[in-house]
Amino acid sequence: MQSKVTTFQKIAVAVAFSPRCEAIIAEARQLQQAFHSQMIFIHVGKKSMQEEQYLKHLLHRFQLDQPNNEVIWREGDPVETILEICQTQNVDLLVAGALEKETLLKYFLGGISRQLSRKVKCSMLMLTEPNIHPGGFKHLVVEGTDHPKTENTISVAVELAKAFQSNTLSIIQESDLSKLALIRSDDFKENEADEHKETLLKEEDEKLEEILRCTDCGELAINTERIEGKPGYVISKFAREKSADLLVVNSPDITMNLLDRVFPHDIEYALADLPCNLLIIHPKNAD
């Protein structure tokens, strides 16, 4: 594993003492090694001797009990507490376990992990199948939409892929042609609409090419693909079909609430049914 990346200098891990706790700590260890990060382990709930001992044991076992790492125990609302810690501690990446799919009621009410993903002001990694022997991220699918955040997202994804020596990195350009379709019913000639579409898409292709030119991709094999459809839905579907182990997307521009679950768009399609591990990249100084 290469280890020169400093994208995530401070990583926070939400510890829930669930059956997957050990695997999440193991995954955290791998990230720590890749990014040489300072680690913060957060548990929101009453501190018990048994849990304290168990966490100590896990951290020791995975060599995470270094002096610069920190364990924070707090009581209160899990979501608000974790968000507050992430902000005050200037965390770069929050790691949490997440179920692939939640029950309909829980999805609309919002489980802890998903609530965090909608509100957190730093990047977040949602692990759907953490493994006690992490295999890294071998097949990455990355959002390549025409958006100011995309350049940073691609850059982080490339760094991550290089650090984990990933096999493939697919950048997906999602083309939402719904706005362009508004004129289909009006007065374009047969090929006119296609020409306009091509012009618009060409501009996007050029922007992506420019991003990739400016990104140090090293030996990494990158393939780009354009898929028409609803943003968020098509990339999620693609990641599932290709059995990707990490989907990397831009953070949402607005704070998602219940309305965004009722009328889903972008990241909500992925959150409704996570196709694989999900990494939401929130650019630093974006707020």
Place this chain on the structure above:
Amino acid sequence: METLSHTENISLLLSIGLMLISARLFGEFFRKFKMPLVVGELIAGVVLGPSLLGAFAPKVSEYIYTHNDHASLALNGITNISIIMLLFVAGMELNLSLIRQQGKAAFSTSMFGLIIPLGLGFVTAYYAYEWYGRNSTDKVVFALFMGTSMAISALPVIARTLIDLNLFKTKIGSIIITAAMFNDLIGWILFSMIMGMLKGSANHSVVLTLLYTVAYAILMLTAGRFFINKSLPWAQRNFSWPGGFLSLSLGLAFLGAAFTEFIGLHAIFGAFIIGIAVGDSVLVTEKTKDIVSQFVTNIFAPLFFVSIGFKVNFIANFDLQICAVVLVVAVIGKISGAFIGAKIGGLSNKESLAIGFGMNARGAMEIILATLALQAKLIGEELYVAIVIMAVITSIMAGPMLNWLIKTKGSAEPSSTN
């Protein structure tokens, strides 16, 4: 069962054939001057109808669009179906997630671009009630209609203008499209309420009409949309596609229309909301939507727009004063509303003015709205002609005005996320 006679049958088929061909010829002619197809289609009806041809050769005009037999009744039924299908397509084109994601500038533009023309239209109609020569007895309903008709926008015309001026992907373009979508959504909901209030007063109270409208919209856009999303994969597996989608979606649109008509709302509202629910599905591709849209806009829309020219004498009912007042109220209301909204959203004076002119286009949707109001006897023919003329003029002026403003401003900034 009563059926059309041999001659009535021929008359109906001749009417449909001639209307379609004349709509296309006139539409293509006006397109050469960068005008929307709908302008040509309307003028085809005016030229062939009682306004022009009818004045010189009434028998020929009447032969094209008969007025007094069963064929005319059948044709009228077809044009009514056309309106329902047009509203279904209009609903399908609305992008709920785009409206939901709108930024501060788009939100304030949407709100002020709706409230100010609506308010101005309402107030002028309320006080100039008799001067407008209205037929209905309810002043508030009439004023509400005028307000709504001032607030609505023409998305296809706006989108086309933005593409022609290379503004489609700019910040201005994104704000205009999002705000116009929001205006249309609210505009059609308001219009349905007005129509419900108008015809529902005998059946149920205004409060109940409002309740039905909101309840239907919420139910169809949540549970209905969920049901449609869940059933589409099954339909895709078991039906030929996209033919199956054409039958199912239009079938649902007519069922929705029948339901809203049954509960005392207007049929168009049912189709419009079903259009939004169907169009929002992730499983319906733009290509599939395009098939429905082409089918409706190239067959049914021309029939509807040409028929307008046959039903109303545009020359005899042309009143310069009414036309001027309607145009001025519409233009001032929309441009000032969108301008104020954009300014509040942080845009410059010129950008805000460009957004105002962009959103000012009314196009086909305005004409549909006015036709329904005329059919419901909410407005008279003179006011109807004035609204149609306003719709055409605002659609024509959007492009040149926007072009002039952008040229004097310089290149537009690219869009971020709006």
